[in-house]
Amino acid sequence: xxxxxxxxxxxxxxxxxxxxxxxxxxxxxxxxxxxxxxxxxxxxxxxxxxxxxxxxxxxxxxxxxxxxxxxxxxxxxxxxxxxxxxxxxxxxxxxxxxxxxxxxxxxxxxxxxxxxxxxxxxxxxxxxxxxxxxxxxxxxxxxxxxxxxxxxxxxxxxxxxxxxxxxxxxxxxxxxxxxxxxxxxxxxxxxxxxxxxxxxxxxxxxxxxxxxxxxxxxxxxxxxxxxxxxxxxxxxxxxxxxxxxxxxxxxxxx
Amino acid sequence: xxxxxxxxxxxxxxxxxxxxxxxxxxxxxxxxxxxxxxxxxxxxxxxxxxxxxxxxxxxxxxxxxxxxxxxxxxxxxxxxxxxxxxxxxxxxxxxxxxxxxxxxxxxxxxxxxxxxxxxxxxxxxxxxxxxxxxxxxxxxxxxxxxxxxxxxxxxxxxxxxxxxxxxxxxxxxxxxxxxxxxxxxxxxxxxxxxxxxxxxxxxxxxxxxxxxxxxxxx
Amino acid sequence: xxxxxxxxxxxxxxxxxxxxxxxxxxxxxxxxxxxxxxxxxxxxxxxxxxxxxxxxxxxxxxxxxxxxxxxxxxxxxxxxxxxxxxxxxxxxxxxxxxxxxxxxxxxxxxxxxxxxxxxxxxxxxxxxxxxxxxxxxxxxxxxxxxxxxxxxxxxxxxxxxxxxxxxxxxxxxxxxxxxxxxxxxxxxxxxxxxxxxxxxxxxxxxxxxxxxxxxxxxxx
Numbered sequence: 001x002x003x004x005x006x007x008x009x010x011x012x013x014x015x016x017x018x019x020x021x022x023x024x025x026x027x028x029x030x031x032x033x034x035x036x037x038x039x040x041x042x043x044x045x046x047x048x049x050x051x052x053x054x055x056x057x058x059x060x061x062x063x064x065x066x067x068x069x070x071x072x073x074x075x076x077x078x079x080x081x082x083x084x085x086x087x088x089x090x091x092x093x094x095x096x097x098x099x100x101x102x103x104x105x106x107x108x109x110x111x112x113x114x115x116x117x118x119x120x121x122x123x124x125x126x127x128x129x130x131x132x133x134x135x136x137x138x139x140x141x142x143x144x145x146x147x148x149x150x151x152x153x154x155x156x157x158x159x160x161x162x163x164x165x166x167x168x169x170x171x172x173x174x175x176x177x178x179x180x181x182x183x184x185x186x187x188x189x190x191x192x193x194x195x196x197x198x199x200x201x202x203x204x205x206x207x208x209x210x211x212x213x214x215x216x217x218x219x220x221x222x223x224x225x226x227x228x229x230x231x232x233x234x235x236x237x238x239x240x241x242x243x244x245x246x247x248x249x250x251x252x253x254x
Numbered sequence: 255x256x257x258x259x260x261x262x263x264x265x266x267x268x269x270x271x272x273x274x275x276x277x278x279x280x281x282x283x284x285x286x287x288x289x290x291x292x293x294x295x296x297x298x299x300x301x302x303x304x305x306x307x308x309x310x311x312x313x314x315x316x317x318x319x320x321x322x323x324x325x326x327x328x329x330x331x332x333x334x335x336x337x338x339x340x341x342x343x344x345x346x347x348x349x350x351x352x353x354x355x356x357x358x359x360x361x362x363x364x365x366x367x368x369x370x371x372x373x374x375x376x377x378x379x380x381x382x383x384x385x386x387x388x389x390x391x392x393x394x395x396x397x398x399x400x401x402x403x404x405x406x407x408x409x410x411x412x413x414x415x416x417x418x419x420x421x422x423x424x425x426x427x428x429x430x431x432x433x434x435x436x437x438x439x440x441x442x443x444x445x446x447x448x449x450x451x452x453x454x455x456x457x458x459x460x461x462x463x464x465x466x467x468x469x470x471x472x
Numbered sequence: 473x474x475x476x477x478x479x480x481x482x483x484x485x486x487x488x489x490x491x492x493x494x495x496x497x498x499x500x501x502x503x504x505x506x507x508x509x510x511x512x513x514x515x516x517x518x519x520x521x522x523x524x525x526x527x528x529x530x531x532x533x534x535x536x537x538x539x540x541x542x543x544x545x546x547x548x549x550x551x552x553x554x555x556x557x558x559x560x561x562x563x564x565x566x567x568x569x570x571x572x573x574x575x576x577x578x579x580x581x582x583x584x585x586x587x588x589x590x591x592x593x594x595x596x597x598x599x600x601x602x603x604x605x606x607x608x609x610x611x612x613x614x615x616x617x618x619x620x621x622x623x624x625x626x627x628x629x630x631x632x633x634x635x636x637x638x639x640x641x642x643x644x645x646x647x648x649x650x651x652x653x654x655x656x657x658x659x660x661x662x663x664x665x666x667x668x669x670x671x672x673x674x675x676x677x678x679x680x681x682x683x684x685x686x687x688x689x690x691x692x
Contacts, residue, residue, distance in 0.1 A: 028559065030641070036660040057559065057641040058656060066534070067641065071542025072558040168659045193663070218542070302593045328596040335597045341590055345612040354608075355598025399598045 026053040027224040028073065030064040032080035032211065034103070034167065034185055038244040039078075045240075046231045052224045060166065061139065062087075068216055075225035078213040081139040085212045093222070096215035100232055102247035103209045105140075105147055105201040106186040108174055116181055116198045119151055127160065131170035131179035134163040139209075140170075144183040146207045171195055185209070187245035203247070210249070256403075256435035258282055261308035262298055263320075271295065271459040281429055281436045283450030283467060285443075290456040292439040293338070296405045299437060300335040301328040312403055312435065331403075334396030334434075338407040340388045342380040348391050349376045355399030362432075366394045369427055385412030389421055397428065404428070407439045422448055443471050473668060476644070481672045484649040487561060488629035491568035492576075492622050499576035499625070500618055504610070506577070507584035525574040529634025533567060536639045540566070563640035564647050568632045572625030579624055583617025584610070620687050627680040631673070650676075 031039050036058045043054040057064070057074070061084040068074050068088045078100065079085040085097065109116050115126060122130055133141030141163060148154040162179055164170040167188050173179040175194040182195075189197045213232065215225040231237055238248045255278045264271040271291045284292040297303045299310055301317065304325055310318040317333075318325050342351050352372065356363065367373055370390040375383065383391065389409050396404060409425065410418050426449065429436060440446050446453055446467055453470045455463040463470050473481075505511070506518055524532045540547045540557040547557060557563050588610060595605045611618075633651035640647040642656045650673045657666035 028643070033656070033659045036656070055643050055646060057643045057647075058660070059637060059642055063638060067537060067541075067558060067638070069541075070537045070544060070558065071547060072537075072641075073542070073556055074559070166659065168661075172658075188661075193661075300593075300597055302590075302597075328593065329599050329601060331597070332599070333597055335594065337590070337594070341594050343591060343595075343609065345615075354595070355600070357599070395598065 026055050027075045027221055027228050028055045028057065029076040029078065029228065030057045030059070030068065030072075030074045031076075031078040032061045032064070033058045034080055034187060035078060035211070038240055038246070042232065042237050042240055043228075045236060046228055049231070050224075050227055052221075052227070054228065062137070071218070073218060073220065074216045075219040075221055076213065076228055077216055078211060080211055081142075082210060082212055083139070085214065088214075088216075091217045093215040093217045093219065093225075096226065096229065098213055098229065098233075099210050099249045100213045101211040101241055102203070102249060103211065103245075104186040104203055104247070105143055105183055105206045105209070106189050106197045107199040107201075108171060108182045108184055108189045108195045109180065109198045110174055110177065111194055111196045114180065114198060118199055119148075119153060119201075121198075122153065122157055122160075122181060127180040129162050129173070129179040129181075130157060130160045131162045131164050131173040131182040133167050133170055133184070134165060136163070138164075138166060140167045140183075140185055143207045143209055147183070147201060147205075150205075150207075190245060211246075255280055256313045257311075258435075258437075259309065259311040260295075260299075261320075262295065262305045262310065263307040264294065264298060264303065264305045266294075266303075269294075269459060271298075273454075273456075273461055275454055275461060275464055277452050277454075277464060279435070279450070279452035281438055281450040281452075283446040283453040284437065284439045284456055285441065285446055285453050285471065286456035286462070287441065289458075291459040292456055293407055294459075295456075296335065296337075296407055296437060296439060299403075300333050300405055301326065301331050302335075315402065332399070332401050333403045333405060334399060334401030335405045336389070336392045336396050336407065336409060338411055338439075340392035340412075342383075342388060342392055342395070344380060346380070347376075348372070348378050348380060348383070351380060351391055352376070352394045352398055354395060357398070357400045359398075359400055362400065363398055365431075366397055369431075370394050370424055385414065386417040386421060389413055390424065393424070393428070397432065397434075401434060404434050404436045406436060408441070409438075410440070410442070410445055418445075425449060446471060473672075474665070477665065477668045477672065479645065480648055480650055480653045480669065481676075483561075484630060484651075485676065487564045487649065488568055488626050491565045491572060491629045492626040494565060495569040495573045495576055495625055496618075496622060499573055499621070500580055500611075502573075503577045503580035503614075503618075503621075504584050504606075507581045521577050522574045524571050524635075525578075529571060529632070530638055531634075532570060533635035533638030536567060536570060536635060540639065558639060559641050559643065559647060561640075561647060564636055564649060567635035567639045568629035569625075571632045571635055572628040575628050576618075576621040576625040579621030580614060580618045583614030583621075586613065586617075588613045616687060620684060623680060623684045623687065627677065627684070630676055630680065 043056055047054055061079040065084040065087045068077060068091050132144040135141040135145040148157060167184045170182040170184055171188060174182045186200050189195055213229055215229060219225045241248050257278050260273055260275045262273040271294055273295055284295055286292055298305055305318060307320040309320055317331055372394055375387055410421060413421055438450055450467050453467040454461055455470055502521060538544050542551050591609050592605050595609045631651055636649055637652050642648050642652045650669050654666050654669045
């Protein structure tokens, strides 16, 4: 290798080492992807208010839980359901687990083209396919199935059901016309341009959908992690969550 | 004059080779039809193949000794080998080929450059060389490594008739001026007569006749 | 192009480049070993190397996560010397390198399987030792295949998704690559940004394929 070539590699490696510096005094938050928009805004407010730096890592709650179980150095974990939070119970910093938010199910349809007004309308022949999250894996799908079973519609609707890998994919099926309707979270419908909400499942009728959060035991920035979790319960954060369509739960550490 | 003491047993698949020759020669020719084992014999001397039994000794230098189960590593043999397809390194230009095995003998390098008329070729890519040019470059590459023995496999095969005389002249000068013993594979009588003092006639892996070229190849 | 998109594109290209450099030495070594040195357990090594090619990338990511996580057999040792992998740019490089390696090995191996033994023998008659024979003859004669393999590995690294998101997560400004970014952006309704990244990825793929065609062209 020529001297110039070696130099080039040296520069490259140097650049890389610079990039790969470990995180210092930052709060790394692993959160369910349905929270990405609102949490990005809230994290910025938190940074301004506290001087801490926040890194956000969004993904499917079950993947995030698995990463924590493998020992990923996460400071705060916010799950889209209790099951995934229960899986990491050994990694929860004692006394920090808290139920933060609620969400509701909603029926999404293509904007302006549907005669679906109530859940029973899903039986109409004009609804040929109904997209939901995969009820075997995706929390939103589990909730959708529970709800349809409670209404006694599951058996009749089952031939129409298209299981999707995520809530967003269920919505994409409606956007593209592959499905006439989807059952997703109320907060997701707003994010998709081509769809509108036909029906929001009243909190009393639907399954209880709760987003719990916690400080992870292995954190190196316990103070920062705790103050971030606390910030999510301030009036400022609550109003942002509400605007995004989430319900907020009164602080109740368990 | 070099003393050749070859006692070789070699088998590969259905082909078996048995050579037994003790002779003195400056240039030893291996003569015979294709498939008679000439090239295999060269490769055995070079060390690219290993005999099952026997010995390969040239001027007292043991290259292979079946009794002691000793085979000198190829790179220590100091044998210059120019195969029929010359095998110039395709990813190097002529100069890098010629200098590949150079042992620092500047006088020899200069002499070879003149003898083989290499200067105009030095910057060329080997793909652009003619058959005769390749042969000259391969010869220079082998000789630059200061070999104690030179093996040539049909050096004239890829050279057109008009240029053969020049190669023969160059080989004669290598023989006379560098005084390196040569083993030479050929199947044209005139060529053998012009260069080799002793000829071994081979057929089917066996030595059919051996002796002074003039008497073996009338 | 927004600064965020540009940063993701730059980071991904750099990470893929580093991953290619990282996989080059073990990749060429393995290719040579598999092509030239029959050894006991060769088929097992061969299978292991090719595994990421046939396994779902997410599964490869899970295996890496299990190995390199702080509680994993390798991660535990690394933690003791102060190195953490999961959720770092290094994790991105490792995921990319592991996924790209089989392509490099399989392509480079063909280069070493060419019949160059006689060239090597000639080099030996000229006094070259094993290392010189390898570096001056074997390696250059396989260089075109190695280059093509490296480019394939690089392209694979550029598009790597499944293993990356499991091992490195999707942290903006830190581990978010083009592929992970496209996924995250579509997941969160940022379709315009996803589209911009898609454009970048098409452009990069175009350049990579063009380069590999040029290498293939000079080979014939």
